[in-house]
Amino acid sequence: MPAPLRIGVVVGERSGDILGAGLMQAIQARFPDAEFTGIGGEQMLAIGFKSLFDQERLAVMGLIEPLKRLPELLSIRRQLFNHFANNPPDLFIGIDSPDFNLDLELKLKQQGVTTVHYVSPSVWAWRQGRVHKIAKAVDLILTLFPFEADFYQQHGVPVQFVGHPLADELAPVADSGSLREALAMEPDSTYLALLPGSREAEVRLVGPLLWQAAALCLHKLPNLKFIVPAANSARLEQIHEQLKGFSELPITVVAGQSQQVMAAANAVVMASGTTTLEALLLGKPMVVAYRMAWLSYKILSKLVKSKYISLPNLLADQPLVPELIQHDATPEAISAAILPLLIDGDERQVTLAEFDRIRKSLALNASTQAASAVLQLIGR
CATH class of the missing domain: 3.40.50.2000 (Glycogen Phosphorylase B;)
Structure with a gap:
């Protein structure tokens, strides 16, 4: 033997x-x-x-x-x-x-x-x-x-x-009703998921941008709802503290469950990272918004050679997903980029078709x- x-x-x-x-x-x-x-x-x-x-x-x-x-x-x-x-x-x-x-x-x-x-x-x-x-x-x-x-x-x-193993596991959910029920979401409302990141500095720099952008989106779509998955207990506390100044937002914050939240939402705004790939595989239109400390940005912007920072754009080799980085990441720019993706129009359908093509190429x-x-x- x-x-x-x-x-x-x-x-x-x-x-x-x-x-x-x-x-x-x-x-x-x-x-x-x-x-x-x-x-x-x-x-x-x-x-x-x-x-x-x-x-x-x-x-x-x-x-x-x-x-x-x-x-x-x-x-x-x-x-x-x-x-x-x-x-x-x-x-x-x-x-x-x-x-x-x-x-x-x-x-x-x-x-x-x-x-x-x-x-x-x-x-x-x-x-x-x-x-x-x-x-x-x-x-x-x-x-x-x-x-x-x-x-x-x-x-x-x-x-x-x-x-990618995630592509073997994740796919668009045909009926998100049970997910919404488990997350205490309204079954027929339009939801925007907001993911400010998993680290303290990310939430500190990106979180307020997302809450301000949400307020602008709500002004345009008065029936819009928001849901936020907190990466851990420390981020949960940090997010609740930030949201004290945004009491007018119809927003739900949950512990963890980022994949379930994205699957149940209509679209996503997030900091960059692996979650951008998860959102693509789940078939969720997205906007990437990111800020970092100015010195880190100055150094990294000179070192990074790629045209894009988000995985969907790297995989598509085109600006499929709006990337709003550093000074471009403003509440006005974020809300303007995500609003068309919340509506079931041509822009959303083109994005979803490309997401599906990429998912199949990775699975x-x-x-x-x-x-x-x-x-x-x-x-x-």
């Missing part, structure tokens, strides 16, 4: 755990005795993953926290390298967390281990020079979006576009595609 397939995997955050679990299940469907070791989260542990460290130890964000935790992170990476160098797996897969995984992948590849990186860093948007390090570090990169694969092909890096059964690509890489 051949030895069981041995695969090393490292994920650094919850989204990577979801991808890792899907990939594991797709590989286990072909190789039930496959062994997976490294760092994984709860979903991966539940299906047999052996984690050498708690995945939460890698879940660091921002600029300061990684620096404070640097000695610990370097120690974990060194111990992982020693483990895999002394017990070479058939394959090593780093899932997202590029600042941690790419160096590990590079050192393992130099030891003769076949390496894969799943989820492209935003190298196409900024710090494009990283593509040369990626080329040295991996035998294959798996991307969630086709424009990412195009970028790597242009730079001679082996790449496979596998689709490729990503986990199965990824499993096929990595198994083919090692001749299995």
Whole structure:
């Protein structure tokens, strides 16, 4: 009997755990005795993953926290390298967390281990020079979006576009009645969902813009209603505090449930991020409005090379979704951009048709595609 397939995997955050679990299940469907070791989260542990460290130890964000935790992170990476160098797996897969995984992948590849990186860093948007390090570090990169694969092909890096797991899960809801009932929304009213972001600074800078834009929309559409999903308890408190000055707004604030809120609403105004992809997959017209600290904006605006910041526009390669950034993000501009999308007219229908085309292009059964690509890489 051949030895069981041995695969090393490292994920650094919850989204990577979801991808890792899907990939594991797709590989286990072909190789039930496959062994997976490294760092994984709860979903991966539940299906047999052996984690050498708690995945939460890698879940660091921002600029300061990684620096404070640097000695610990370097120690974990060194111990992982020693483990895999002394017990070479058939394959090593780093899932997202590029600042941690790419160096590990590079050192393992130099030891003769076949390496894969799943989820492209935003190298196409900024710090494009990283593509040369990626080329040295991996035998294959798996991307969630086709424009990412195009970028790597242009730079001679082996790449496979596998689709996005969210596109396999999310689709427009034919009847939102039960969702509205669960969210205490009026069944026949027109609702605009407002998503000011998940971080304190985002809500502080973007929230007031959205509430002011809502007041302007209400002046034009007196029967309009609003609903806001708060990302966590801290944001819930912050949003309630901001809304004390907008008592005239017919607005409902709920804890979490951002996907359900978007699915139940008629349109969405949001800060940029993965929620823009979720709104597209759910078939909800949207406006992206974003502000950041002026110094951060000044620096990033010089570094970012892409034409757009929202995933719908990057995927369409055209200004499909209005993007109102920094000084362009005013209550007047936001309300003017979203009002036509609340009405079932030509602009809304054209947008929804393009959303549907993009959704179908991403719904490729990503986990199965990824499993096929990595198994083919090692001749299995």
